[in-house]
Structure formats: structure tokens, C-alpha cells
Amino acid sequence: MATSATLTTTYLSTFRTILDEWNQNRLKISPTKGFRVPLVELKQSPPSKDALKDVIVAFRTRPSLPNEAADKFHADPDAKDAPVDEDGQLPAVEFCSGITVTSAEPGVFVAHVPGMKWSGPTLTHKPYEADLAFGPDIDNEEVYQRTVVTNDILSLALSGGVGCILAYGQTGSGKTYTMESVEHRIARDLFDQARVVGKRLLLAQGGDVPAGAESGDIFEFNVTFLELLGKHASDLLESTEEVDAQGNPVRTEIAVREDKVGNVRPNLISSTLRTSAELEELINKALSHRRTSATLRNATSSRSHAMLTISIKNTLLPYADExxxxxxxxxxxERYEDSKDHDKQRMEEARDNNKSLMNLKECVRAKAKMAAEDGFVHIPWRSNKLTMLLKPIFDIESRQPSKALIIAHVSPHIQDSVHSTNTLSYAAPFKTVPPKPRGPAPYDAEDPRTWDHAKTVEWLTTQFTKRALKTRQVDWNVKAKAAKLAGKTLKPLEAPAPGQLDLGVDILKICPEGYTAKNLGTLYTPQFVQRCLEARSGEALTMDTLKNAAVDMIGNLFYLIITAKSRKRNEIMKSRKKIAVEAYGEAPPRTTTEYDEEEFLEAQIFYGTDWQKIIIAAHKKYKEEGGDWWNEGYPKTTDAMMDKFRVHKAAVEAEKAAAAEEADE
Known part of the structure; x- marks a missing residue:
């Protein structure tokens, strides 16, 4: 049975003796292994096979601080058979290592867990494996070089990929110290690296170079800094003077949710930066706003998750993924014994933090499993706000290359060995083999995410052509009625010659070269409307008409994307083992009549925003009257709207037929 920190401190001299004997025997059998490549030769060495992995795991332990052991840990003077000195006093509390690095690469940490048996104190030695292991003598620069630089995290992000670095561990184990050093070193190197990559792209492209890009400054950097405290997200860049009872700033809560097409983009302050100094200043400002509180292990423990996101846009290839x-x-x-004396609010924060960390563990393990298997692997990233914010590295449908680096931190003290084993047990399973390569998604005519530029232009042209023809037909119908009242007959409306129909917009301004439906699907509705208004040409469409057309069109695109996602998920689920559902009955019918999908979509376009307004009003009425909405209300409401649409559609077709007959006569 593992001992408490107090009991471990009481028998510290005995544990130190056992540990010294174990270490001597270990060194006789196998000396400690260092890193494969010395730090000075690291940049010239070829990438290792670990650089190809989706998930890289590193362990780190810090050195003990002066007088830290004596200040933090205290022996029990009343303990039975406690070792005492010649004066009968408990010996002074001095540092005793709870972690031994037996191999730096591949990384191996051995945690020394104290225990008590009937025969006295015992020590269990538990090994844990990772890709890298950093002992207390490794400084921040070497950690940065062997993790971020060796694995090309910066180049990955500059090439349109997603690089994620997570610092995890017990409070007081050095997470923030490591992460802040990584953030400042990335600020130091990112812009220089961007200029190198930019010049390389300019040389490869040749031809005309955009103004101001000769130096390689072709990237635009936007930075956000979010704090997630329990279930509540806030913006660390928001300025506020209001503070709570603990003296921490009170900020507006930020919603974390998916938009129409599944993107998670909280409404945060986004700062455009151009230099390392600006990024350094922003990091320092945000970190000064972060919430901290005293715990039994750390006087300034970070009580929240802090997420710095740097989005990188290539202005030379503006339609590539960011x-x-x-x-x-x-x-x-935190373990219960370290948080049991906290107030109710702090206890809830600790529970929420631990829940989010456990969900993160499940997501990372599922991602690692997906890299090694061919079948479907469910990644539960929607289960928690933390993992929702990390969707770019967990979304199985994303085709952006991604890499996650987890640095697990453990305390060096033997009194914290139980915490250390929890941390190492959490992080060690993330270690995986290199993933199997995934090519681009195959073309699917019904999935806008697979369309190229030509297909996207074709779809937009078709959408605007349908509307132009409809408007042309309506105008002719009005003129035909006026002519009939005057005793005259108009010539039948002839189909326009190819290329002669005025669409009212320049399609290539809406979807320039290199742009695809996938890029359009990431736009918010106002952004797409603005893009269409800027592409307006001539007087064929009024501003209001074009606005309504743009809203309907982006709605249609969202619908196609969502339908494609659902269809592919359903295909995957159908291929898995089916569960008998007879006992649960069948789902209630959505409508009493089966409608063709195209006709259903045409009806929604016909009604526009009134479609949802009618459904919402009907739902409210059924709720007030206590009716069965799904079995009665929704089918009746939908059927009524579809009947009205069909009447309208039939009238239009009748008018066309009548016009055609008059023309024949």
C-alpha cells in the first residue's frame, strides 16, 4: 500500500537507503542511456522515425528548489518505530528523489513509490516509457530544441497544418514554467522561420511577386488567448477592472460551440501581429491576467487551462488552409487529499478540471489508435469544452496534417510519487507508432468538401442561373398579363443563348482561382453575403434581391455539407455491428408524406426564412396546448407548407403551359 507524504517523510532515511541500493544495482547492469544525438549536432541530424508520428510524448521532471523539501513535507513525530537521531529527534527533512531517468531517448522514467508492509517500509520501482525523457539537469532551450524544433512543429503550421503542444501534470510540477518558455521561444523563432519559408515559396512560384513580399513576409499572424476555468471560458486579452473575492479578474463568459458546419470558433479578441516583440508583449499581457490560487502544493497554482492559438494565413496562397x-x-x-480543504467553488473547479483532463486522455488515446488502425475510431471530442477547442487535432474528417506534443511533468520528490505515477500512467499510453498515410478525400459529386475550383464555380453558376431564369420568367409573366389585358399577345419567352444570360454577379469574384466549396463553407453567412455584394455587376439584381439570394445560397451549401457528413457517418455506422432496436420501437415519423429531397429543398428555398418561423410558431402552439409535437404537430405543419408549395409550383407550371399554348396559336 502506497504511503502518504507525511508517512514517507517520517521514514525518509529508510527509503533513501533502499533507493541507493537499487540505483547501484541498476548501474551495474545497465548504465543510463542519453539522447541519440548531442544538442550541438541536432540541427544537422536527419529526422528520426518519431518525427513522423501524430502524437509525441515527453516526460519531464524539474530540480528540487532550495529548502523545498523541508518547507513542504513534515514527518509525524508520533509515528510508531519512526527513525530518530542520537538525541531522539526526527532527522531533518532533505530532498530524496522519487524519479529516476534510466533512458533519455527513448524516454524511460522510473517512479519510486513508497509503501508499508508488516515488515516495514518498502519501495516499488515502476517504469514508464515515452518518446523522450528530460531529467532535472535539462534546461528549457534543450527541451524546446528536442521537441518543437526536431519535430518541425513551426514548419508544419506554416505549411497549413496544425501543431498542438500540451503541458500536463500535477500542480507545482513545472508545467507553466515549461509552457511559458516554449511560448517565448516560439515567439522568438516563428517570424524568422516564416521569412525563410516565404522566400522558398516565392522562389518556387516565380513570376510576379506581391508588393512588400520580397523579404518573405507573406504570412499573416492572428493570435487569441483563451482561459477555460472549469466549464467557463473567457478571453485573457479582455481588459477588465472588476475582480472577485480572491482578487482574480472577472471577465465576460465566451460561448464554446460548433457553428452550422461544425467549426468551433469562440468569439475572442484576435490580434494581428507582425514581429516577435509584439507576440512577446501579448503573451506577457495575457499571462498576467491568468487566474491563480494557492493550493497545498503550490502557492500560485494555475486554476485554469490557458490556450494560446496562433493562426497563420498564407497571403501568397490565400485560399489554402490556415x-x-x-x-x-x-x-x-489534483488528488482528493490535496483539494479536500478547498471551498465549494474550488472543489467544483478541481472536479471540472479533472473531468476535462480525463476526456482529453480518451481523445488523445483514440487519435493514437486511429493512426494505427484502418477501421472507424470514435473520438469523443464533443464531450468537453477543452476537447471541443482542440477539434482541429481530433476531427477525423479533417485533412489538415496535425501533430500533438504532450509534455507530462512530475515532481522530483519521493513524497509526490503517487501523484507522479498517476501522471505517467495518464501520459504513457499516448506513445504510438507512426500513422498510416492518409491521402486527399476522394471526389464525391454530392459532397462540397471534395469539390475543386471548377466544380464550385459550376455549382455557383447553376444556382445563379436558376435564379436569373426564374426572375426572367416572372418578369415575362407580368408583361404577358398586362399585354393580355390590353388585347395583345407577347411572343413566347425563348431560352437565352449560351453566355447571354445576365447573372448579375461575377462568379469568379465570389470564388477566385484556387478557392473551393470547402473554403466557402467556412464563411459565416454575413461574410458570404458581403462577398456576393462585392461581386455584383450590372443592374440585373438589386442589392436586396442579391442579399436574399446569397443567404439562401450559403444555406443550401451548408445543407449539402451537413447532409454529406451525416451520410458518411451513417455509412460508417451501418458497416458496424447492428443493435436490435425492436424493444425500443421506431422513431416517430417526421412527415406523413414522403417527399423527394430535391423538392423538399426547393420548398425551403421558396419559403426562405419563413420556413423556420412557421415551424417555431407551430411548435410553440403545440407546447402550450400540450399536443404531441413530433407525432402530430411537425408532420401536419410540414405537410401544410409542402401542399402550399405544390399549389404554387403547379400554378407556375400551368402559366408556362398556357403561355406556350397561346404562342402556338
Whole structure:
């Protein structure tokens, strides 16, 4: 049975003797292994096979601080058979290592867990494996070089990929110290690296170079800094003077949710930066706003997850995917014995933090499993706000290359060995083999996410052509009625010659070269409307008409994307083992009549925003009257709207037929 910190401190001299004997025997059998490549030769060495992995795991332990052991840990003077000195006093509390690094690469930490048996104190030695292991003598620069630089995290983000670095561990184990050093070193190197990559792209492209890009400054950097405290997210860049009872700033809560097409983009302050100094200043400002509180292990423990996100846009290739660097300093994990004396609010925060960390564990393990298997692997990233914010690295449908680096931190003290084993047990399973390569998604005519530029232009042209023809027909119908009242007959409306129909917009301004439906699907509705208004040409469409057309069109695109996602998920689920559902009955019918999908979509376009308004009003009425909405209300409401649409559609077709007959006569 593992001992408490107090009991471990009481028998510290005995544990130190056992540990010294174990270490001597270990060194006789196998000396400690260092890193494969010395630090000075690291940049010239070829990438290792670990650089190809989706998930890289590193362990780190810090050195003990002066007088830290004596200040933090205290022996029990009343303990039975406690070792005492010649004066009958308990010996002074001095540092005793609870972690031994037996191999730096591949990394192996051995945790020394104290225990008590009937025969006296015992020590269990538990090994844990990772890709890298950093002992207390390794400084921050070497950690940065062997993790971020060796694995090309910066180049990945500058190339349109997603690089994520997470610092995890017990409170007081050095997470924030490591993450802040990584953040400042990324600020130091990112812009220089961007200029190198930019010049390389300019040379490869040749031809005309955009103004101001000769130096390689072709990237635009936007930075956000979010704090997640329990279930509540806030913006660390928001300025506020209001504070709570603990003296921490009170900020507006930020909603964390998916938008129409599944993107998670909290409404945060986004700062556009151009230099290392600006990024350094922003990091320092945000970190000064972060919430901290005293715990039994750390006087300034970070009580929240802090997420720095750097979005990188390539202005030379403006329609390529934006790269991202996501740097997360996770809140310190706590065991019950370290948080039992906290107030109710702090206890809830600790529970929420631990829940989010456990969900993160499940997501990372599922991602690691997905890299090694061919079948479907469910990643439960929607289960928690933390993992929702990390969707770019967990979304199985994303085709952006991604890489996650987890640095697990443990305390060096033997009194914290139980915490250390929890941390190492949490992080060790993330270690995986290199993933199997995934090519681009195959073309699917019904899935806008797979369309190229030509297909997207074709779809937009078809949408605007349908509307132009409809408007042309309506105008002719009005003129035909006026002519009939005057005793005249108009010539039948002839189909326009190819290329002669005025669409009212320049399609290539809406979807320039290199742009695809996938890019359009990431736009908010106002952004798409603005893009269409800027592409307006001539007087064929009024501003209001074009606005309504743009709203309907982006709605249709969202519908196609969502339908494609659902269809593919359903295909995957159908291929898995089916569960008998007879006992649960069948789902209630959505409508009493089966409608063709195209006709249903045409009806929604016909009604526009009134479609949802009618459904909402009917739902409210059924709720007030206590009716069965799904079995009665929804089918009746939908059927009524579809009947009205069909009447309208039939009238239009009748008018066309009548016009055609008059023309024949």
C-alpha cells in the first residue's frame, strides 16, 4: 500500500537507503542511456522515425528548489518505530528523489513509490516509457530544441497544418514554467522561420511577386488567448477592472460551440501581429491576467487551462488552409487529499478540471489508435469544452496534417510519487507508432468538401442561373398579363443563348482561382453575403434581391455539407455491428408524406426564412396546448407548407403551359 507524504517523510532515511541500493544495482547492469544525438549536432541530424508520428510524448521532471523539501513535507513525530537521531529527534527533512531517468531517448522514467508492509517500509520501482525523457539537469532551450524544433512543429503550421503542444501534470510540477518558455521561444523563432519559408515559396512560384513580399513576409499572424476555468471560458486579452473575492479578474463568459458546419470558433479578441516583440508583449499581457490560487502544493497554482492559438494565413496562397499553433498549459491535476480543504467553488473547479483532463486522455488515446488502425475510431471530442477547442487535432474528417506534443511533468520528490505515477500512467499510453498515410478525400459529386475550383464555380453558376431564369420568367409573366389585358399577345419567352444570360454577379469574384466549396463553407453567412455584394455587376439584381439570394445560397451549401457528413457517418455506422432496436420501437415519423429531397429543398428555398418561423410558431402552439409535437404537430405543419408549395409550383407550371399554348396559336 502506497504511503502518504507525511508517512514517507517520517521514514525518509529508510527509503533513501533502499533507493541507493537499487540505483547501484541498476548501474551495474545497465548504465543510463542519453539522447541519440548531442544538442550541438541536432540541427544537422536527419529526422528520426518519431518525427513522423501524430502524437509525441515527453516526460519531464524539474530540480528540487532550495529548502523545498523541508518547507513542504513534515514527518509525524508520533509515528510508531519512526527513525530518530542520537538525541531522539526526527532527522531533518532533505530532498530524496522519487524519479529516476534510466533512458533519455527513448524516454524511460522510473517512479519510486513508497509503501508499508508488516515488515516495514518498502519501495516499488515502476517504469514508464515515452518518446523522450528530460531529467532535472535539462534546461528549457534543450527541451524546446528536442521537441518543437526536431519535430518541425513551426514548419508544419506554416505549411497549413496544425501543431498542438500540451503541458500536463500535477500542480507545482513545472508545467507553466515549461509552457511559458516554449511560448517565448516560439515567439522568438516563428517570424524568422516564416521569412525563410516565404522566400522558398516565392522562389518556387516565380513570376510576379506581391508588393512588400520580397523579404518573405507573406504570412499573416492572428493570435487569441483563451482561459477555460472549469466549464467557463473567457478571453485573457479582455481588459477588465472588476475582480472577485480572491482578487482574480472577472471577465465576460465566451460561448464554446460548433457553428452550422461544425467549426468551433469562440468569439475572442484576435490580434494581428507582425514581429516577435509584439507576440512577446501579448503573451506577457495575457499571462498576467491568468487566474491563480494557492493550493497545498503550490502557492500560485494555475486554476485554469490557458490556450494560446496562433493562426497563420498564407497571403501568397490565400485560399489554402490556415495553419495553427495551439499551445495549452493545462490546469494542475489534483488528488482528493490535496483539494479536500478547498471551498465549494474550488472543489467544483478541481472536479471540472479533472473531468476535462480525463476526456482529453480518451481523445488523445483514440487519435493514437486511429493512426494505427484502418477501421472507424470514435473520438469523443464533443464531450468537453477543452476537447471541443482542440477539434482541429481530433476531427477525423479533417485533412489538415496535425501533430500533438504532450509534455507530462512530475515532481522530483519521493513524497509526490503517487501523484507522479498517476501522471505517467495518464501520459504513457499516448506513445504510438507512426500513422498510416492518409491521402486527399476522394471526389464525391454530392459532397462540397471534395469539390475543386471548377466544380464550385459550376455549382455557383447553376444556382445563379436558376435564379436569373426564374426572375426572367416572372418578369415575362407580368408583361404577358398586362399585354393580355390590353388585347395583345407577347411572343413566347425563348431560352437565352449560351453566355447571354445576365447573372448579375461575377462568379469568379465570389470564388477566385484556387478557392473551393470547402473554403466557402467556412464563411459565416454575413461574410458570404458581403462577398456576393462585392461581386455584383450590372443592374440585373438589386442589392436586396442579391442579399436574399446569397443567404439562401450559403444555406443550401451548408445543407449539402451537413447532409454529406451525416451520410458518411451513417455509412460508417451501418458497416458496424447492428443493435436490435425492436424493444425500443421506431422513431416517430417526421412527415406523413414522403417527399423527394430535391423538392423538399426547393420548398425551403421558396419559403426562405419563413420556413423556420412557421415551424417555431407551430411548435410553440403545440407546447402550450400540450399536443404531441413530433407525432402530430411537425408532420401536419410540414405537410401544410409542402401542399402550399405544390399549389404554387403547379400554378407556375400551368402559366408556362398556357403561355406556350397561346404562342402556338
Amino acid at each position: 495553419g495553427q499553433l495551439i499551445l495549452v498549459d493545462l490546469a494542475g491535476s
